Amino acid sequence: AQTVTQSQPEMSVQEAETVTLSCTYDTSESNYYLFWYKQPPSRQMILVIRQEAYKQQNATENRFSVNFQKAAKSFSLKISDSQLGDTAMYFCAFMKGGGTSYGKLTFGQGTILTVHP
Amino acid sequence: SAVISQKPSRDICQRGTSLTIQCQVDSQVTMMFWYRQQPGQSLTLIATANQGSEATYESGFVIDKFPISRPNLTFSTLTVSNMSPEDSSIYLCSGSTSGNYNEQFFGPGTRLTVL
Numbered sequence: 001a002q003t004v005t006q007s008q009p010e011m012s013v014q015e016a017e018t019v020t021l022s023c024t025y026d027t028s029e030s031n032y033y034l035f036w037y038k039q040p041p042s043r044q045m046i047l048v049i050r051q052e053a054y055k056q057q058n059a060t061e062n063r064f065s066v067n068f069q070k071a072a073k074s075f076s077l078k079i080s081d082s083q084l085g086d087t088a089m090y091f092c093a094f095m096k097g098g099g100t101s102y103g104k105l106t107f108g109q110g111t112i113l114t115v116h117p
Numbered sequence: 118s119a120v121i122s123q124k125p126s127r128d129i130c131q132r133g134t135s136l137t138i139q140c141q142v143d144s145q146v147t148m149m150f151w152y153r154q155q156p157g158q159s160l161t162l163i164a165t166a167n168q169g170s171e172a173t174y175e176s177g178f179v180i181d182k183f184p185i186s187r188p189n190l191t192f193s194t195l196t197v198s199n200m201s202p203e204d205s206s207i208y209l210c211s212g213s214t215s216g217n218y219n220e221q222f223f224g225p226g227t228r229l230t231v232l
C-alpha cells in the first residue's frame with residue numbers, strides 16, 4: 001500500500017514571497033503519478049500540478065513548481081509570488097500508473113497555507 | 118475537462134436515517150469515485166463507482182452502509198445508510214476520462230451533519 005505524508009500541518013507566508021510545502025511518499029511501484037491539489041474554503045478540489053514519475057524534469061505551472069526527488073521519494077511544492085487567493089488547504093496525492101488501482105488517489109494529511117497581506 | 122455537480126450541497130440529518138447524494142457530470146467519464154473527508158482531515162477513497170455493475174469498495178467501507186449506483190457514464194449516487202454522528206463528513210465525487218486517468222475532476226462536495 002502507498003502512503004503519503006505531509007509533515008507541515010500549517011504554513012504561512014507574506015504576500016509576494018515564496019513558500020515551499022513538503023510531501024514524502026512511500027511506494028514499491030515504479031510507474032506512478034504525483035499531484036498537488038488545492039482546496040479553498042469553498043471545498044472545491046482544484047488540481048494545481050501533476051508529475052509523472054518517469055519524467056526527470058520537474059513540472060511547472062506558472063507560479064507553481066515542484067521539486068521531485070524520486071530516490072528520496074520526496075515531492076515538494078514551491079509557490080512563488082504568493083497571492084491572497086493561494087490561501088487554502090493543499091493536499092499531496094499519489095496515483096498508481098496502471099493496474100486495478102489506476103485512477104485511485106491516495107492523499108496526504110494536508111497543509112493549511114495562509115497568505116498574509 | 119469535466120464539470121461535476123453534487124446535490125445536496127449540505128444537509129443535516131437525524132441519527133438512523135439515510136441520505137442519498139447525487140453526482141452529475143457534464144460529459145461522459147470513464148471512472149467515477151466517491152471520497153469521504155472527515156472534519157479537518159484528508160480525503161479517503163470509499164469506492165469506485167462502476168457503470169452497470171456493483172461498486173468496488175475500499176477496505177473499511179461496505180455496500181450495506183454505502184450503497185452506490187452508477188446507471189450511466191455521467192451520473193452516480195452514494196447513499197449513507199443508518200447514519201450516526203460519526204458519518205458527519207464531506208462526501209466528494211470525482212471522475213476521470215478514458216486515456217487520461219491521471220487528470221481527475223472533483224465535485225464541490227456534500228457537507229453532511231448527523232445529529
